[in-house]
Structures are given as structure tokens and as C-alpha cells.
Amino acid sequence: MPIVISKFLPGFIANRLQSALSREVLFLLDNGYATPEDIDKATKTSFGLRMPIVGLVKRFDFAGLDFSQKVLRNHQYEPPQGMDRSPSIDRLVSQGKLGVKTGAGFYEYGGRSTEEIMRERDIKLIKLREFLKDLGEAPE
Numbered sequence: 001m002p003i004v005i006s007k008f009l010p011g012f013i014a015n016r017l018q019s020a021l022s023r024e025v026l027f028l029l030d031n032g033y034a035t036p037e038d039i040d041k042a043t044k045t046s047f048g049l050r051m052p053i054v055g056l057v058k059r060f061d062f063a064g065l066d067f068s069q070k071v072l073r074n075h076q077y078e079p080p081q082g083m084d085r086s087p088s089i090d091r092l093v094s095q096g097k098l099g100v101k102t103g104a105g106f107y108e109y110g111g112r113s114t115e116e117i118m119r120e121r122d123i124k125l126i127k128l129r130e131f132l133k134d135l136g137e138a139p140e
Helices: 012-030 036-045 047-054 058-063 065-073 087-094 114-135
Strands: none
Touching (some): 012 036, 036 047, 047 114
16 A cells, blocks of 8 residues: 655665664664564564554554653653664674575574565465454455
8 A cells, every 4th residue: 555755865764764663673683682582572562563454643642642751751762873783783784694585584484495485475465464354444
């Protein structure tokens, strides 16, 4: 489903959001705060689970805008600044671990073909989309 932006900016909407999230993930990994498994578990069982239902903006309404206002004023958390490399990614690339296409990256894919891994992912995404359509949370 195409998204129309009000005015042009580099990276558009989804890429910019994904980039900000990627910087935080790499910060956590590169500085030893969490493992890839812990980060994925935290994502899948918390905000990732809620995203298809409430999205990123509506969650402010559910949390309460007064609470969200207070969170913004909490300066104990500072997001990672721009970065042009990640020691975690650099290490894996130097080992020839490029992700699904080589059968290993942050995760090992058990010698399965790229096609098999992608097919498994796609089947799960299609099932999730169908479920979300049944809930009225995905476009037809």
C-alpha cells in the first residue's frame, strides 16, 4: 500500500524509522548491552507485537500524551548519534558471515538454502497479514 508523504525528505518514512531503530540496535550490540537473541525477544514480545494494532503514533494516545510528554523530558536516555560503521557488523563481515545469503550472520541458519529461509519468512508474513486483515488492522 503506497504511503503519500506531505513533503519530500530523504529516506521517506519507513526507511527513516527503520534507520533510527537500527542505530539503537547496533549501539546495544556493539556495546555489549544485549545479545541479538535478547533484542529480538524484547522486540517480538513487546512493542513489535503491538505495532500492527496501534502503530507508532497511536501508541502515544494509549500511553497518555501527558506521560509521553514526561518521557520526552527524561534526559537519562540519549539516542545514539549518526554512525557510519558497527564493530559487530564489521566482525561478522570479516568472517564471511553476511546474513541469510551466506547461511550465517548474527544467527546461524542451519545449512538451509536462501530460498528455503526466505520462503519460511514469507509464509509467516502472509499468515500474519491475513490474520491482521481478519482483525481489520491491514488494508485489503
